[in-house]
Amino acid sequence: xxxxxxxxxxxxxxxxxxxxxxxxxxxxxxxxxxxxxxxxxxxxxxxxxxxxxxxxxxxxxxxxxxxxxxxxxxxxxxxxxxxxxxxxxxxxxxxxxxxxxxxxxxxxxxxxxxxxxxxxxxxxxxxxxxxxxxxxxxxxxxxxxxxxxxxxxxxxxxxxxxxxxxxxxxxxxxxxxxxxxxxxxxxxxxxxxxxxxxxxxxxxxxxxxx
Numbered sequence: 298x299x300x301x302x303x304x305x306x307x308x309x310x311x312x313x314x315x316x317x318x319x320x321x322x323x324x325x326x327x328x329x330x331x332x333x334x335x336x337x338x339x340x341x342x343x344x345x346x347x348x349x350x351x352x353x354x355x356x357x358x359x360x361x362x363x364x365x366x367x368x369x370x371x372x373x374x375x376x377x378x379x380x381x382x383x384x385x386x387x388x389x390x391x392x393x394x395x396x397x398x399x400x401x402x403x404x405x406x407x408x409x410x411x412x413x414x415x416x417x418x419x420x421x422x423x424x425x426x427x428x429x430x431x432x433x434x435x436x437x438x439x440x441x442x443x444x445x446x447x448x449x450x451x452x453x454x455x456x457x458x459x460x461x462x463x464x465x466x467x468x469x470x471x472x473x474x475x476x477x478x479x480x481x482x483x484x485x486x487x488x489x490x491x492x493x494x495x496x497x498x499x500x501x502x503x504x505x506x507x
Contacts, residue, residue, distance in 0.1 A: 301328040302328065302349045303346070303349045304330065304350050305350070307335070313354070313404070320410070320413055331348075339353075340372075349420065350416055351378050353365060353378055355381060356383065362382070363392050366378050378397070378398045379425065380401050385403045387434070391437040394434060399424050400419050401430050403430075437500070441483075443484060443502070444480075447477050447480055450478065451497055451502070453467075454478070454494050455497070
């Protein structure tokens with residue numbers, strides 16, 4: 298009876314898929330059951346492959362890793378997911394844990410062995426968040442959530458909007474705009490609106506494309 302853990306890899310980077318596949322195939326207790334280049338392809342193949350663990354890329358064209366993780370776990374909650382990302386911002390890590398992943402690692406040269414260690418850890422029922430990731434997660438948990446409206450105001454601030462511009466853009470009063478900015482400063486630990494924007498980029502709440 299084959300007791301190997303079944304592993305499925307979803308990553309749009311062909312070199313990363315190859316590296317992970319080779320590392321998995323070198324482990325006697327692991328079995329690579331397949332690999333996919335997109336979240337859509339991965340979800341489409343999961344039912345037939347029935348993996349124990351999915352190693353999932355965070356940032357992919359089309360469906361991103363967070364959406365993919367949620368859809369996988371909604372349909373097959375017993376699957377354990379390890380997310381790989383080039384980013385390690387507090388917000389990225391937080392979103393991943395909220396989606397239900399069991400591990401989070403950054404993509405860095407020479408760290409495929411860490412992915413294998415993560416596989417063994419989550420397979421035993423544990424989680425795998427390296428010390429730097431865990432520290433950022435703890436810090437994010439202490440931060441109050443931004444409301445959807447506060448996030449809208451924050452994005453406008455980042456794009457150079459004045460208070461009056463925000464009033465016109467959102468159709469709210471000047472007093473309400475000022476209240477949102479005060480709340481943003483408090484939640485982000487910023488002394489002014491500029492620092493609030495800088496902090497939001499640092500934490501991953503905002504990205505350059507916003």
